[in-house]
Amino acid sequence: MLISVLRTCFLYAVLLFSVRLMGKRQISELQTSELVITLLMSNIATIPMQDTEQSMLSGLIPIMVLLVFEIFLSYLMLKSPKIRRIICGKPIIVINNGALDRKAMTELRLSTEDLFEQLRQKDIFDISEVAYAIVETNGMLSIMKKADCDFIRIKDMKLRKKENTLSVTVISDGKPAPGSLSICGMTKAQLDKILKKENLRMQDVFIMTADKNGDYTIIRKDRS
Template sequence: MIISLIRTFLLYLVIIFAVRLMGKRQISELQTSELVVTLLISDIASIPMQNTGQPLVSGLVPIFTLVAIEIILSVMMLKSGRFRKVICGRPIVVINDGKIQQSELRRLRMTTEDLFEDLRQNSIVSISDVAYAIVETNGKLSVVKKPGKDSVTPDMLQLVVPDTGIETVVISDGVISETSAKLCKKSVAWVEGVLKGKNLTADQVFLMTANTAGDFQIIKKEGKTQ
């Protein structure tokens, strides 16, 4: 039992390391090759977890082989657009200049219900608002609205919007993050100074965000008093 727990923990760490090597992506954003490698790694890792009689290295070698293959393929795709197209395919336009491309939908085996579901997830309630819709190589739908249907931006109104910089979480559940503070060009001393001005201590704060301009927001822990 102890051996199984140790093997499972070691394989868990190895898989985390392997995924970190391949890069940060959400499952929905995985390219075809990345998804295949991820599925294979999960299957391979389950074998030495369940069979304690099998050497642990028999699971580690295939995992790192797959990771190496994926990294090599990624480099090759960076160097060659043609090779990337072979592995990942190409984006497909399913709405072109406001017109649904029925042949492309059939090619993708994508129903009109699938199309409308993806449009709703892009905050589109009427297909007449869409100028272009493109199914990307990772399967997600990118949408470009018609000029008259797009949201008004400050640039269109010739307004100058102040730049407040990046906003980060500088305190999470009572713990000050020095890294997040530096990211928004602030220091731990600055955070502590803000708290002192509000008669608060870090352990009384559930969440505190701050941005480069010095704006901040504090949410106290429930039940905590000043």
């Protein structure tokens, strides 16, 4: 039993390392190859965890080989669109200029119900609002609304707005967040000045965020 616990800890660390090395991607955005690799890895890892008669290398080696495959394949896909197309396929337009492409839907085995469900998930309840709908290689649906149904943007109204800047956490749970001051262009002296102005000590701050415009938000710690 102890061996199982130790092996599980070790394989957990190996899987975390492998997923980290494969790169960041949301589960819902997995490409075909990544989905296959993730499923395989999780299944392979369980065998030496449960069966202590098996050598752990018999689980570890296939995981490492899959990891290497995934990284090399993603590199090849980055360099060669042809390989990417073979492995991942290509995006398919299912609504083209407001018209449903039945042939594309048949090719994708996408029923109208499935399409409507995905449109509703994008807050579109009337198909006549859609100019283009594309099924991406990861199976997600991308939508472009017709011009008269789309949101009005600042530039459409010819207005000018102060540029958005990234707001970063500079204090988290009473402690300074490392490296964040330089991102929002603030110095330690400026931070101290703000805290002094707010009559606060750093340990009294639960969260403080700041941006390059000099705007900041402070959430104090509860004193209950």
